Amino acid sequence: MDPCPFVRILVGNLALKFPVSTKPSLSRIHPSTSPCYCKIKLKNFPHQVATIPFIQSQEDSNRQSPESNNSFQKSLAACFSLSKSQIHRIISRGGSSYKLSIEVYDDPDGITCGLATGKLLGMVSVPLDLRGAESRPSVVHNGWIAIGQNRSNKNGSSAQLCLTVRTEPDPRFVFQFGGEPECSPQVFQVQGSVKQAVFTCKFGFRNSSDRNLGSRSSLPESNTSRNWLPSLKTNKNQSSKERKGWSITIHDLSGSPVAMASMVTPFVPSPGSDRVSRSNPGAWLILRPGCGTWKPWGRLEAWREPGFTDSLGYRFDLFHDDIAVTGTTTTVASSTLSTKLGGKFTLDMTTNIATPSISPQSSFDFGSGSRSGSRPGSGSGSDFGFGVSLSPQSLYRGGFVMSSTVEGVGKCSKPEVEVGVQHVTCTEDAAAFVALAAAMDLSMDACRSFSQKLRKELRQQTQNFVV
DSSP states (O other): OOOBOEEEEEEEEEEEEOOOOOOHHHHTOOTTTOOEEEEEEETTSOOEEEEEOBOOSHHHHHHHSGGGOOOTGGGEEEEEEEEHHHHHHHHHTTSSEEEEEEEEEEOTTSOOTTSSOOEEEEEEEEEEEOTTTTTSOEEEEEEEEEOSTTTTOSSSOSOEEEEEEEEEEOOEEEEEESSOGGGOOEEEEEETTEEEEEEEEEEEEOOGGGSOGGGTBSOOGGGSSSOOSOOSOOOTTSOSBOBOOEEEEEEETTSOEEEEEEEEEOBOOOTTSSSOOTTSOEEEEEEEEETTEEEEEEEEEEEEOSTTOOEEEEEEEEEOTTHHHHOOEEEEEEEEEETTTBEEEEEETTTOTTSOOOOTTOOSOSOOSOOSSOOOOOSSSOOOOSSOOOOTTGGGGOSEEEEEEEOOTTSOOOOEEEEEGGGOSSHHHHHHHHHHHHHHHHHHHHTSOTTSOOOGGGOOTTSSSBO
């Protein structure tokens, strides 16, 4: 099946300039000493916060002008994604217009930045026409706009905000687990109301003879800077409380394994507690088949955040091709999820400022799925074949990579996975993201308090340890 239409709304190129004023409300704000921030809001989405740089001279103002600024991707402030159903719902409810609002705040102490409310300096609303947004990019606004109470004045005496707002198509493959990952469900590709089975999952426990993945992986343990794979040796003093050996294998419809998520670092409680700590997280390897062996593609770590936050912390590292020699990885995601409410596990190189900068050759086309010369499918019955496999090198293109839903502890979880078409060229690419989504979902259970009993599918009955 074809990918599903999505649209991204991108906001960036922010800057703020103030007029020369004797009014107390503005005279105390000086560009060199006082920062400002803004809240970027879109209905039915959580607001996003961004700092706004000041423009101190006419020369700086000209340089920040969108017409002369080629660094929009590097200064992206917010990104919102809408599905086809959301877009059609918006259009059907009152025409084609949808408003993006930006509230600008003064933060004289430089410490709140959205955590506490500063003084509201003004706000602007930008209408969004979403008709045709699924098929073509559109620049909605590109330039300066007055904010505050004086914005109707013609003498230019009001504060002004520079911003660029654009919409663009962002087609994605959508997958839905037919059940909870630990129940070995089918995985369906979804397009609207149509579902088609594309994968099957097999959850299980690695036995002692299969404990060391190094026999099937191209990653020699002795050559890496970190101990990615566990030893076969059993420490007799090891705590009886641990969750280990979980594994989920993704098969295509012919029965061939196309991806695997394997728990390689046990989830154990920190001393004196019943929680997995950040200092000693559990970890999964995400593996892909290649040349008759399993090759490590990424590593997912998970833990419970300290304090009373009830949050699951996670970090996903993508392996470089020379991982076996250098041990080099790139951190793609690092964040938290509520263990009570769940949330979305997301890989998005558009808004993550910790990732490498966008290459100068990149354009505004963050993966329209229309690239030519893409690699054909793997021959395992897939019609995937739109982009370039996810690797540290492909991250320079930026854009949305994937997301998957994660339910809170104790809730029935059937993850829904969205994958940007530019990162899928074959069955194995899609399967790797499905395996990663399963590992993230299972981590919610693996990090559950050790004072609580897991469901029977997650308890290894043949072992003498408690899970």
